[in-house]
Amino acid sequence: MAFGHWNTHRAKIFVMNYLKFAIIFIAFQAVNTLVKAQNASKNECLKPLYLTFDTGHMEVAPLIADVLNKHQVKVTFFAANERTKVGNGSLSQHWAPWWKARAAEGHEFASHTYDHVYWRGDMPNTSAGGAQFRIKPSAGAFEGREFTYDVKKYCEQIAFAAERLQDFTGKKPLPLYRAPGGKTSPKLLAAAKSCGFEHVAWSPAGFLGDELPSGAYPNDMLLKKALNSVKSGDILLAHLGIWSRQDPWAPAVLEPLIVGLKAKGFCFETLRTHPEYKNWIAAAK
Secondary structure (H helix, E strand, O other), X not given: OHHHHHHHHHHHHHHHHXXXXXXXXXXXXXXXXXXXXXXXXXXXXXXXXXXXXXXXXOXXXXXXXXXXHHOOOOOEEEEOXXXXXXXXXXXXXXXXXXXXXXXXXXOEEEEOOOOOEEEEEEEOOOOOOOOEEEEEEOOXXXXXXXXXXXXXXXXXXXXXXXXXXXXXXXXXXXXXXXOHHHOOOHHHHXXXXXXXXXXXXXXXXXXXXXXXXXXXXXXXXXXXXXXXXXXXXXXXXXEOOOOOOOOOOOOOOXXXXXXXXXXXXXXXXXXXXXXXXXXXXXXXX
C-alpha cells in the first residue's frame, strides 16, 4: 500500500508539473503571437496611398527626391522625354544618374509615352480593320504637330519610354503606363493592353493640383484640400515640375502633405502592390 501510495503521489506531482508547464507554454505562445501580430501591424500598410509623379521640367526633381528619401516614401514615376530646364529631355543621358539613384532607393517606374503624346481622337478603322488614332506629341522633334498612329506606332511610344527607364535604372519598369493628360478612349486602352501595358489614371481626390495656376490655387489651398479629401486607396498625382505654375508646388506642399497624411494614419506604397494592378504585374513577369 505504501509503495502504491508513493507511486500515486509521484503521478499527481507529474501531472501538476505537466499542467504548469502546459499553462506556461500556452501563455508564452499567446504572448509570442501577440508580439508578432503587433510587429506585423506596424509594418503592414493598413491605409495605403499610391503617390505617383509624372515627368516635367525636372528643376524640382532633386528636391522631391530629397523629401521622399527623408520620409522614406516610395512612389511610382511615370516618365516621358519631356523638355526640361537643364539637360535636354527628362529621359536624356543627363538625367540617367538621377533615375538610377531613384531605383536604388526602391521606387518604381512606368511609361508616360516617350514623346508625351496626347490622344486627340479615334480614327475610323482602316479597311484592314486596324485601330488608328489622332496623336499630338508635346515633346521631341515633332512637338505640337498632329499625326495618325496605328496600334503598332502607339505601342512603340509606350515601350520606348519603358526601355529608356530600364537602361538608366537597371530595373524593369512596371507593365503600366499613363496617357498624357489622362486622355484616352476604349480603343486606345485596348491597343495599349494588346502590347502589354495597363493604363493607370488617378483618383478624383488624388489630383493634387500642381498643374493649376498658383494665383487662383495657392499652395496652402492645395495642401488643405488634399489633407481633407484624400482617402485610403487613392492614387495621387503630381509632377516633377510644371512650366506654367509660378509658385512651385513641390517641394513646398509635398513635405507637409506627406507629414500630414502620415499623421492621419496613411502610409505610402508603390503601384506594384495596388489591388487593381498587382495581378497584371505578376502575370507579366
